[in-house]
Amino acid sequence: MVRNNRAMTFAPHRVAVLAVDRVVGLDLGTPAQVLGAARTPDGDPLYAVDTCTAGGRPVRSTAGFQVLPDHGLELVAAADTVVVPGVHGGGPMTDGTVDPAVTAALRDAHARGARVMSICTGAFVLAAAGLLDGRRATTHWAFAELFRRLHPTIELDPEVLFIDSGDVLTSAGVAAGIDLCLHVVRTDHGSDVANRAARRCVVPPWRDGGQAQYIERPVPRDPAHGTAATREWARQRLHEPVALRDLAGHARMSVRTFTRHFRSETGLSPAQWLLQQRTDHARLLLETTDLSVEQVARRSGFGTATALRQRLHGRVGVSPSAYRRAFRARA
Numbered sequence: 001m002v003r004n005n006r007a008m009t010f011a012p013h014r015v016a017v018l019a020v021d022r023v024v025g026l027d028l029g030t031p032a033q034v035l036g037a038a039r040t041p042d043g044d045p046l047y048a049v050d051t052c053t054a055g056g057r058p059v060r061s062t063a064g065f066q067v068l069p070d071h072g073l074e075l076v077a078a079a080d081t082v083v084v085p086g087v088h089g090g091g092p093m094t095d096g097t098v099d100p101a102v103t104a105a106l107r108d109a110h111a112r113g114a115r116v117m118s119i120c121t122g123a124f125v126l127a128a129a130g131l132l133d134g135r136r137a138t139t140h141w142a143f144a145e146l147f148r149r150l151h152p153t154i155e156l157d158p159e160v161l162f163i164d165s166g167d168v169l170t171s172a173g174v175a176a177g178i179d180l181c182l183h184v185v186r187t188d189h190g191s192d193v194a195n196r197a198a199r200r201c202v203v204p205p206w207r208d209g210g211q212a213q214y215i216e217r218p219v220p221r222d223p224a225h226g227t228a229a230t231r232e233w234a235r236q237r238l239h240e241p242v243a244l245r246d247l248a249g250h251a252r253m254s255v256r257t258f259t260r261h262f263r264s265e266t267g268l269s270p271a272q273w274l275l276q277q278r279t280d281h282a283r284l285l286l287e288t289t290d291l292s293v294e295q296v297a298r299r300s301g302f303g304t305a306t307a308l309r310q311r312l313h314g315r316v317g318v319s320p321s322a323y324r325r326a327f328r329a330r331a
Contacts, residue, residue: 012048013188016071016079016109019053020087020102020125025063027085027119027177034181037200038193046189050075054101062088073105081184082109086120086140086173091128093121093143096150098128106131110167117169117184119177127151131168138163140173178203190287190327227251227262234274238281238301244270274301279315282308286324293320 017031028051035047053059056072076082084106091097106129110116118126123139124147126132136155139147144158157163162171162180164187171180182205186194191205198205230251234242247270248258262270282300285291291299297308305320312320 012045013081014079015047015049015081015083016075017049017051017083017085018073018076018102018105019051019059019067019069019085020090020092020098021059022087022089023059023061023067024086024088024120024174025061025065026174027122028061028067030085030119030177031083031181034178034197034201034203035185037197038185038189039196046185046193052076054099054105073101076105076109076114079109079114081115081117082106084116084118084122084125085177086118086122087125088121092124093146093150096124096128098125103129113167115167115169115184117171117180119171119180120173123147123170124150126168126170127154132170135165135168136163137168137170138172139170142173191284192288227258227265230258231266231273235277238278239299240301242274242301275311278302279311282312282320283323286320287327296320 015031015035017028019028032049032051035049036045038046040046050071051067051069052071052073052075053067053069054073056069058066058068060066087093091099102125106116106126110131116126116131118139120140121143123132123137124143127137127147127150132151132154134153136157138157138160141158144156147154147156147158158172160172161176162169162183164183169180169184171177178201182194182198182203185197195205227247230247233250234247244255244259247262248255251258251261253261259270262268262273266273268276278301282296282302285296285299289296293305293308297303297305300308302308302311309319312318312323316323318326
């Protein structure tokens with residue numbers, strides 16, 4: 001009876017996926033797959049994800065099929081979050097224009113406080129609608145120069161996986177949309193829910209938004225001679241001092257060779273990557289344990305609470321205690 005009463009009052013977060021002509025198939029399905037995997041401990045969906053188009057009309061995808069939506073733009077008017085998947089071709093990518101009805105729907109949604117997101121070249125649609133003016137944004141690295149030509153006043157950063165400006169979020173190409181959706185789940189409901197959603201989707205639970213896009217970096221031909229094993233070794237020792245020479249020694253490489261391989265595989269230097277891992281682990285401990293800030297700092301490798309406070313404040317703009325309170329409130 002208690003479960004039934006709670007379910008009757010529970011309202012999942014409403015998400016409208018707004019597809020325009022020449023929509024990218026993977027981008028279109030990502031929000032429903034990833035956000036749809038976010039559940040309460042009782043298994044209730046935390047997001048209700050539906051797809052719409054202007055006028056509820058079919059649109060073409062880039063994969064040789066048509067999308068037959070169940071909704072028109074009235075879905076955008078009622079949504080808490082609006083996601084625009086990538087698009088290849090059409091007005092947004094030829095002359096920087098978009099259907100006036102789409103522009104009006106996006107602007108109205110943003111004006112009333114809905115969160116607006118784009119995946120990959122969906123940023124061209126947001127830019128055409130005027131929602132990226134005066135903002136920092138990202139998109140697929142291969143279309144960066146085209147984006148700059150069409151929208152020279154927008155600050156484009158094609159080197160990151162996603163950018164969260166609070167009410168407007170943009171992601172890089174293809175799989176970065178998964179990272180953005182998991183970031184949204186983590187922001188809304190904490191890392192435990194996001195990690196469970198990632199496991200359902202069989203994807204890594206976290207890639208930091210500031211991580212570099214993988215731009216024309218070859219995959220190592222022989223994984224046995226890469227740095228993956230050393231990265232896993234380091235993750236198990238975040239609470240210990242780990243120097244560059246220790247990492248190189250574990251990989252049986254010189255420091256110079258190890259650093260070159262590491263950057264080619266991760267897009268980061270070993271020091272940047274290790275700091276990112278320590279920060280992520282500290283955030284997880286703050287969200288899921290009652291350890292003191294000092295204990296969290298030691299277990300994540302920062303050593304002192306002061307060092308953790310400085311890092312967390314620089315990364316997310318709040319102290320460890322404030323971060324914990326925010327995520328406990330969401331939980």
